Amino acid sequence: MPTSHFNKVGTIPSTSTAKSSPVTTNFSKGIKTYKPNDTMTSEELYLAQNARFERIGEYKTRRGFTKLCEPIGKRILVENYRSSGYSFDEDKKQFGVVVPSNSVIYSLKVKILVSDGTYGILEARVYNNEDKLITKSCVDIPAQNSEQEVEFIFIDAPEIKQNENITVKIGLQHNEDRDFRLAVLGDDVIYQLHTAEAGYIPNVFEANINGDKTILFPFITENKSELYRMAVDGGVVKIRDLPAGTKNVRFNQNLNKIRYVDGKESVNLLDPVNWSTSVIPTIDTQTDTDLKAKLSNIMDGQEDNLIYFDAEVDTKAIWSYPYGTFLKSKPINSYDKFDRDFYQNFPAIQTGDPLTAMFKLGGVIYIQTRNHKYQMFSQTADTWTQQESNAQGGTFSQESVVCDSNYAYFANDKGIFIFDGASESSLTESSIQNVYDSIADKEKIVVDIYNNRLYVFYSSNKGGENDSCLVYNLNLRLWESFDTNTYVASTSGRRNTSNRLICGHSKIGMLMLAEDLSNDYNDLGRAIDFDINTGYQHFGSPSQLHRITKWRPEFATSQKPYTVECGYALDYSDDVKYAFSVNLKNKVNIKMNYVWDNTREYTGVVETKLTTIPKVHGEFKRCQIRYQHHAAFEPVNFKSHTLTVQTQRIR
Structure with missing residues (x-):
């Protein structure tokens, strides 16, 4: 053959x-x-x-997240740190730590000598006692002949248990061939492992008092609730302890005064001169009696007045009257007069469908419940009509609705919706509905608008903290990206005056900037996938x-x-x-x-x-x-x- x-x-x-x-x-x-x-x-x-x-x-x-301030409760968890007497070793690249108490890991600080100009990103990895990766972070260090103090920040702030043995390994991100040396004392690497107080920031508000900007935010932990402010220099100062059980604080600024509600008290007035706070009683102007309302939400009304949600009767709203008497010829410069006639239920008392959010669009005030939407027309504070909206979509909370100049965007059990004042349509049903349906804790959704994009922050795991985000391009009308490692419990993008997407962390008391042009494509050092x-x-x-x-x-x-x-x-x-x-x-x-x-x-x-x-x-x-x-x-x-x-x- x-x-x-x-x-x-x-x-x-x-x-x-x-x-x-x-x-x-x-x-x-x-x-x-x-x-x-x-x-x-x-x-x-x-x-x-x-x-x-x-x-x-x-x-x-x-672009990733950039740290805006140090986290609340940052402290050294365990350390082996010296200011002198150490040397640098090229072989010591890992060390073990016994955790002294239940904590979250915030950062790791080491001293390092990098004189090699070869390209390579340094990376710290933390492993548990079963050699499973807990977290990791990177730093981009330039070459220089002197030592550098370097801090690796862990944006996911993982929890560790008391007496747990963890191992820290320092290497290069892609195993590049770059020489570096860690500071050691004898055979032990010099380090500091930092923790921060576990909790979350449910709201962020940027006040602008005569051009001076300050960021206000509550910090909620398992055992306490506190109110803080961040000054221009980045320092964080505690304003006060909030009532027990406070879950959120919402803010409003008028007449260079800041009011806030926490769901446990009447409206509070915050003095921007010395940052003292005082309760404004809800006194009925007709009978001079205290209505004793506990308020949970606040928004500007139509005619020099404010609208609030009653925290105890969860279907009821109340709005202030801007005059000391009912004679409009004698107005006073006040937003803090109330009248029992300006109490209104949507649609009726205790229906089991609580008020959740409100917004203004096209001169109309819209009130949302979990399942419905109502509209209120008013020429002045004492003239209004209430009726159901043609489009009936409700929402989860004030943080799950946001408006631009022409539309409102909100989340509910069915999807993400756009509302133009007459009709609403779903942004998810023909494109990513299966992804949205897989979100287990939709009540935690936070939406905001920044740079012509709609951000939808959510938790990827039932019972977990927000750690993911859906990004919708408003100009192109399409879903642009699914983001990971977005530990965001609150935002202040559309509402603030500095054109920054300020974010409150979902696991620790830290403020961050998102999508900032100064960011060098990392999430506080975490890799972006x-x-x-x-x-x-x-x-x-x-x-x-x-x-x-x-x-x-x-x-x-x-x-x-x-x-x-x-x-x-x-x-x-x-x-x-x-x-x-x-x-x-x-x-x-x-x-x-x-x-x-x-x-x-x-x-x-x-x-x-x-x-x-x-x-x-x-x-x-x-x-x-x-x-x-x-x-x-x-x-x-x-x-x-x-x-x-x-x-x-x-x-």
Whole structure:
């Protein structure tokens, strides 16, 4: 039998194929997780994580959180720290700690010597006694000949138990070849491990008194409630202890005076001169008796008055009357006169559908309950009419509704809605409804608007703190990103006067800035997990086999030598196979044996033999392309990709 002398040079297709021209795609239509896969267009994504549009369809790593103040109750939990007598060792890179008490980990401080100018981001990892990773954080340290004191901050503030043995390891983010040395005393690394008081900040308010800005916020722990302010210099000062059981505080500013309600007292007046606080009694102007109302919400009315929610009768609202008497010819400069005639139930007393929020839109006051919406028209404080709104969507709390100039946006059990004063429509039902339905504790949702984006902060786990966010682009009318590691219990974006997205932490008493231009693409040192996933694309022929013979992703050039990983999954397998990496500094394809989503410590890369032309190996009916880069201080700007696809001929 004759023998062939020809060698196979590659994979031979099992079928005859039709070649296609290279097709370039960018992803300008946002995220669609609720659509059937085969109806998704090539410009739609199944996932864009921690990403923002640099231009339409071009995704870049989001900017992270920046610390605005030190957390309340920050203190040294355990330390081995010296100011002198230590040396620097290149071999000591880890140490053990026995935890003295139940605490949360806030930060780790070490002394380090880095004279090597080679690129490399330092990373601290904390492991429990079973060698499982608890948390990690990074710092970007420049090379210099003198020692540096470095603090690694852990944004997730993980809980640790008394007498638990933890191990801290200091290394480089991607196992780069950079020399560094830690300060040691004998055989022990010098360090300080800091904790902070566990709790959350349910509201943030930026006051502006004659141009002087101050941030006010409550801090709620398991055992106490307190009111704080942060001055311009970043110092945090306690104003007062709040009544036991206080869960939130809401603020309002008028006539350069700040009023706040806590649900346990009448309205309080805060003096911005000395920051003293006093209770304003709800005195009925007709009978001169105290209505003894305990108030839980506050908002400007229509005619120099304020509207409040009664905390005890949860269907009742009360509004102040701006005159000392009922004769308008004798007005006084006061927002603190009340009248029992200005008590109103929505719709009737104790219906089991409590008042939750209120807002103004187009000159109309809207009152929301958990399940309904009402509108109140008023020319003055003593003339009003109340009726049900045409659109009946309710909401969870005052923090789950926000307005811009033309629309109100709110969350309820059914989804995220946009309301124009006449009708409302869902922003989730045709795009990400399955993602929204999976949120277990929707009552914790916080919404805000900043830089033409709607932010929806929520908890990814039932019973947990807020740690995730859905981002909706208001200009493009699409869901832009799903964010992780967003430990946000409250925000002050739309309401403040400094154009900052100020955030209250959901696990400790710390204020942060989000999306700030000064941030160098990290969450207080935590890595930002950038991921882009297409749908399982069938390239117009879901029943035919395909091959991708050429694959060229396009990224913006970076100033630092790091890579983005490119992978794929075939035919709904969710088994991601690594294809290649792209060095973003010189645009060179790096061929390496990479394990997708590898969580091993400082995993290196081992070169292997791959084709010089990046491609998807094998035949398939549907292919999902994935790009990822999980790192701090290393932004990725993904522009588009170009694919050459071969499709089986129909016989």
